[in-house]
Amino acid sequence: MTEPPGGAAADGNEEIMRATHRALRDHGYADLTVQRIADEYGKSTAAIHYHYDTKEELLAAFLDHLLARFVDTIRDIETTDPDARLSLLLDELLAVPSETQGLSVALLEMRSQAPYNDAFREQFAQNDEYLRYVLKAVINHGIDEGAFVTVDAERTARSLLSIVDGGRTRAVVFDDASELELARQVASEYVDATLR
Amino acid sequence: MTEPPGGAAADGNEEIMRATHRALRDHGYADLTVQRIADEYGKSTAAIHYHYDTKEELLAAFLDHLLARFVDTIRDIETTDPDARLSLLLDELLAVPSETQGLSVALLEMRSQAPYNDAFREQFAQNDEYLRYVLKAVINHGIDEGAFVTVDAERTARSLLSIVDGGRTRAVVFDDASELELARQVASEYVDATLR
Structure with a gap:
């Protein structure tokens, strides 16, 4: 809808x-x-x-709503410097929740139901496609400007999202928000190693 | 039990x-x-x-059984060369399932229930502690032998497990085993960047 x-x-x-x-x-x-x-x-x-x-239709719409909120958030990122922009995007993707981890827990539950639920699977795939697109755009921009070395931007974007999802999963399973902070550092180390 | x-x-x-x-x-x-x-x-x-x-007690025992099977598998890794050993461990952790992804799907479901289920949370924490211990041992061995640069082995082990868990989560959510192969490559790139 x-x-x-x-x-x-x-x-x-x-x-x-x-x-x-x-x-x-x-x-x-x-x-x-x-x-x-x-x-x-x-x-x-x-x-x-x-x-x-x-309920499934409502929850799939909620996942779409979360994507729309993320789009709003990154629209507020004003810098066009590829390095600073990539860094702020990763900050957003691995932000420690302000209140409880409750929503993160529910989202991991919903992700685990994607194999059984077409609407969830399609919406998670759509959200991920958008995130890959945004990361790819800033990586390609950085390559064009000479800030980053030439890489397969699609692959690097997917690699970064793998690091993001690892931190998010572990933060929920081990109830430990420091997993998000560690994943943020790993993402930085990965950027340093592959893009510079 | x-x-x-x-x-x-x-x-x-x-x-x-x-x-x-x-x-x-x-x-x-x-x-x-x-x-x-x-x-x-x-x-x-x-x-x-x-x-x-x-059922919960049985499933927690099953998670313990999976750990025991993993311990058996790595006992069969005969090389003591830290580089080769770390590489084989990461291969095992990110192996593409031989048949279906069915068990991986169920494990992600169980992981997502850890916040609600003490037995699962404790067993997942115990399994993760063992994996960290094994990775830490090979990293420290590599540092002692001069194969790896000096790092905080605990932190590097946890970072590698974050990459592993990212690949595993994504392989299930997007029903795409190539996420495991990508995470394996990301783990190699991370090892190259931080341990050499």
């Missing part, structure tokens, strides 16, 4: 997305029901089903 | 472990029941509960 650019429907969706965020953060994915999201939304489940037929 | 070194009980446990492996590989974790494992075992659920009180 594409979100309209504004108006009541968009506001409704935005509120549902926030309610979904809180429900996932506080209850995780496995036990999540539309009723719980409705409780957070402060309306009936029917009000949610007016927008989304199924 | 510690597995006795031999005899009927050990054989029984080994058969249950194999049945658990097949059940997880074919059905995943979320829908796994003791009945399904018993079906694979060819005996009643009572025969399983004789050894394991709960």
Whole structure:
């Protein structure tokens, strides 16, 4: 479901997305029901089903919403210097959550369900494709400007996302946010080794 | 539950472990029941509960069994050359599954449940501690022999496991074994950059 650019429907969706965020953060994915999201939304489940037929459809839309939020965040990165820009992107991708790890936990649960759930798999693939695209763009820009050596930018982007996903997985499994900080350093070491 | 070194009980446990492996590989974790494992075992659920009180206890024992199998595998690595040994360890950690990705899928599901399940969290932490220990040993050996530069071996081991876990997570989420091969190359590049 594409979100309209504004108006009541968009506001409704935005509120549902926030309610979904809180429900996932506080209850995780496995036990999540539309009723719980409705409780957070402060309306009936029917009000949610007016927008989304199924829980899966709603959660896939939520993954799309997270991507849209990330797009907004990187739109705020004003520097065009490839080095600084790549560094800020990696900072964002491996940021330590401000509150709890609750949403990260729920997202790993949803990722683990991708093999069983077409909507999740497609949305995770789409989010990853966008991240690869953004990383590739800044790497190619750096190559053009002579800041980076010539590499296969697609491969380097995918390698960096592998480091990112390793840190994210470990931070959840071991309940240890320092895994994100370590992965951020590994990403820097990898950039130094392969792009300079 | 510690597995006795031999005899009927050990054989029984080994058969249950194999049945658990097949059940997880074919059905995943979320829908796994003791009945399904018993079906694979060819005996009643009572025969399983004789050894394991709960499904969680059985699955934690299975994670321990996987660690024991990994210990056996690396015991077969005969080379003592630190470079070759580190390379073979990383090969093992990022080996492409011979049949399906079924077990890898189930393991990611179980990892995502670690925040809710003490037995899983403790066993995953124990497995990771062992892997760190093995990697640290070979890195320190390489430093002593002058094959590697002096580094914080604990940190380098943890960094390599972050790369390993990134490849494993992505291989499952995107159903793409080439993510394991890419992570293997990233691990090599990281070794080259930090240990030489």
